Amino acid sequence: MRKMSAALMCAAFAAFIASAVPGAAQVVPRSQAEIDLSFAPLVKRVAPAVVNVFTKRVVREQAQSPFANDPFFRRFFGDRFSFGVPRERVQSSLGSGVIVGANGIIVTNNHVIAEGDSFTVALADRREFEAELLLADERTDLAILKIDPGSEQLPTLSFGDSDALEVGDLVLAIGNPFGVGQTVTSGIVSALARTQVGVSDYQFFIQTDAAINPGNSGGALVTMDGRLVGVNTAIFSRSGGSIGIGFAIPANMVRLVVASAQDGGNGRVVRPWLGASVQSITSELAQSLGLDRPGGALIGDVYPGGPADRAGLETGDVIRRLDVHDIVDENTLRYRLATREIGSSVEVEYLRAGRQRTGTLRLTAPPERPARDETLLEGPHPFSGARVANLSPALAEEIRLDPMLSGIVVTQVVRRSPANRLGLQPGDIILGINDARVESVDALEDALSGGGRNWQVSVRRGDQVFNTTVRL
Known part of the structure; x- marks a missing residue:
């Protein structure tokens, strides 16, 4: 203990002498003793790659009557107090972003830029650039922006391997909380x-006690070797401020979304699919299946000719591992598949009737069979004003439905149309x-071409089927 104390004292004294000498060079910490002293050299190296993202959108509003808030008038006239020409108002919001490409590629959160009309990126040196939105992926809560720095090579953060992280590793969170300026x-x-955070479709987050506050969204989570291992995205808080429970999207997911934006993916990310429906193994399911503990993903329906089918998986199998990664639940399986490239192969370990088996999943994109044939329905019938399409696994993945479903799906509903009055919503399946x-x-x-005044309609929404009679 005395030797350790002496070593720390020597390191502290050396750091003091270095800081006292004008112009003394600072270096990235090389030992635990140096890490205990200061993060300054690391911050100086990585902070210039973290930017502020300003989002603006134009909101149209109706002018209000001066009696709009009078209880007496509201009792008789309700909310009918709007009048005159709609006026426009600009709303703005602030978040953070990370430069991951020297040519101006920036990653941020989708909720930072959602519904924005224009975007401005402010660098650490206070220069501002107008940004173009390359890709917005609501399912992962990630968005990719592009600025034009000319011939200048911007400072960047390189991706680290988020799978190599361990609980207890030191990390830094860099962003712009509450708009006060860059903060570490x-x-x-x-x-x-x-997997129970609920801020994106892919529930698989890094949790950290590094303070993350509103405005930090889209900022960097950095390891001690200066690599980006996560994009800060959410906090757990009852007060709106940090209480030491923050969440970041792992860099291995971020990397694939960035690659999709740069590969010209038409503004969307195409991910591999399993070709089967799955559910998490609960304690009750584990007991009924004769398993020694809960954990894994239970195979339900299997899509004929899909990756699961070709790997030999069947209904009732329990996936326990993909390559070296344990599968804890359905969310873990979906994340592990989503971070693989289309065309790659992965070894799957599963249980069938209590016996362990292995197979090889060759990952493909979900097929678009049948062709979507998207059509706007018109005419004297209750579905007029609904845009519909043939549901395929590819379309189901796009609009966040179960890829095992089939039929005719509603993709859009025109306002004040018969379909709108019927109550149809995007995602409904016409049976x-x-x-x-x-x-x-x-x-x-x-x-629908036969016409008529009375219509019997059957529609599925989620797990419910609605049957109704409509009279035109």
């Missing part, structure tokens, strides 16, 4: 693979018309 906070990795089942857009149009 330190902490440790508190937990890995958090039948007048007691006749319809399974394609062509069949639906044929069923």
Whole structure:
């Protein structure tokens, strides 16, 4: 203990002497003793790659009557107090971003730029650039922006391997909380693979106690070797401020989204799919299946000819591992597949009737069969004003439905149309018309072409099926 104390004292004295000498060079910490003293050299190296992202959008508003808030008038007239020409108002919001490409590629959170009309990026040296939105991926809560720095090579952060993180590793969070300016906070990795956060479709987050506050969204989570291992995205808080529970999207997911934006993916990310429906193994399921503990993903329906089918997986199998990664639940499986490249292969370990088996998943993109044939329905019928399409695994992935579903899906509903009055919503699946089942857009149009005043309609929304009679 005395030797350790002496070593720390020597390191502290050396650091003091270095700081006291004008112009003394600072270096990235090389030992635990140096890390204990200061993060300054690391921050100087990585902070210039963290930027501020300003989002603006134009909101149209109706002018209000001066009696709009009078209880007496509201009792008789309700909310009918708007009048005159709509006026426009500019709303702005602030977040953070990380430069990951020297040519001006920046990653941030999707919720930072959501519904924005224009975007401005402010660098650490206070220069500002107008930014172009290359890709917005709501499912991962990530967005990719591009600025034009000319011939200048911007400072960047390189990606680290987020799978190599361990609980207890030191990390820095860099961003612009509350708009006060660039701020650095330190902490440790508190937990890995958090799957119950609820801020994106892919529930698999790095948890840290480094202070993350509003405005930090889209900022960098950095390791001690100066690599980007996460994009800060959310906090758990009852007060709105940091209480030491923050979450970051792992860099291995961020890397693939950035690659999709640069590869010209038409503004969307195409991910591998399993070709099967799955559910998490709960304690009750584990007991009924004779497993020694909960954990894994139970295979339900299997898509004929899909990756799971070709790997030999069947209904009732329990996936326990992909390559070297344990599969804890459904969210873990979806994340592990989503961070793989289309065309790659992965070894799957699963249980069937209590016996361990292995297979090889060759990952492909979800197929677009049948062709979507997107059509706007018009005419004297209750679905007029609905845009519909044939549902395929590819379209289901795009609009966040179960890829095992089939039929005719509503993709858009025109306001003040018969379909809108019927209550149709995007994502609804049209099952039948007048007691006749319809399974394609062509069949639906044929069923609607007969006309009439009374219509029996069957629609599925989520896990519920609604049957109603409509009179025109």
